[in-house]
Amino acid sequence: MDASAKPYTLYGAPGSGATPVHAALTLIGAPVDTVDIAPWKSEAERDKLLPVNPMRQAPVLVLPSGEVMTESAAILVWLGDCHPEACLAPGVDHPLRAQYLRWMAYVSAAIYSMYWLRDVPSRLAADAKAEAVVLARTAERISECWRLMDAGVPQGSPYLLGDRVSVLDLYVTVVSRWTPRRMRFYRDAPRLADMVRRVDAEPRLGDFWAARFPFTPGWEGTESAT
Known part of the structure; x- marks a missing residue:
């Protein structure tokens, strides 16, 4: 990955739906700036996303071109297709x-x-x-x-x-x-x-998990959790 490449900008708090996107960008080696917003916490937090997503939901990924993407699955599929060198997704002709x-x-x-x-x-x-x-x-x-x-x-x-x-x-x-x-x-x-x-x-992903979704004591929960 070109060290001078313009970064992606990713909106979404650690542990949120932005996390698999950030993990993918980490494996790709792409530069990314993060904007930590937790829309589940309050109306005020949700409103912070209005400039990039009228649904007020995360994740939101702003591409280096300035184009905005939402919807976690779509973002992940797009990243896999746009960065085939990272081998994170089967190509269009792949049996899987x-x-x-x-x-x-x-x-x-x-x-x-x-x-x-x-x-x-x-x-x-x-x-x-x-x-x-x-x-x-x-x-x-x-x-x-x-x-x-x-x-x-x-x-x-x-x-x-x-x-x-x-x-x-x-x-x-x-x-x-x-x-x-x-x-x-x-x-x-x-x-x-x-x-x-x-x-x-x-x-x-060791450093990434530690920084963005750490395995803190009790993180696995219990079988009866709701």
């Missing part, structure tokens, strides 16, 4: 391309989408009692989706698309750390669990 796109969309639509409601349950729940139901039921839905993915991905490779870390692996690794968190994920998706542990231990 269809399944790669399938699971990228699945994680985004079936699992990641649940957190729009989980982060602020009052968006659809009328009171505290209803919010508790929403949190419990979305936790069950997330676990079910991980189980279905675990049963559907190919066996026999260290990563989801073969012998190399891909943006799909990065995506699953980060999202699997969100509530109901890893202990329950390990139980529900034992094959995926082996993969995410490898990504956790990826030497090229």
Whole structure:
């Protein structure tokens, strides 16, 4: 990567949906400036994203050209395609391309989408009692989706698309750390669990994880987390 290349600008707090994008940029070796905004915390935080995303959601990636991208799966797919030298995604003619796109969309639509409601349950729940139901039921839905993915991905490779870390692996690794968190994920998706542990231990990401999504005591949670 050219050291003089204009940097990307990435909006989103550590541990958020910006994290797999930042991890991918780290593996690519691309320069990136970060703007830490946590839109789940408050209306004021969400409003900080208005200049770059009218949805007030993160991640947002501003490309070196100045073009704005949103939607985590789209950003990751784009990065994989635009930086083939990093070998983070199968090419358009690769036999695994269809399944790669399938699971990228699945994680985004079936699992990641649940957190729009989980982060602020009052968006659809009328009171505290209803919010508790929403949190419990979305936790069950997330676990079910991980189980279905675990049963559907190919066996026999260290990563989801073969012998190399891909943006799909990065995506699953980060999202699997969100509530109901890893202990329950390990139980529900034992094959995926082996993969995410490898990504956790990826030497090229050691400093990145420590800085942007550290493995602090208790980070894996409990099996009953909601």
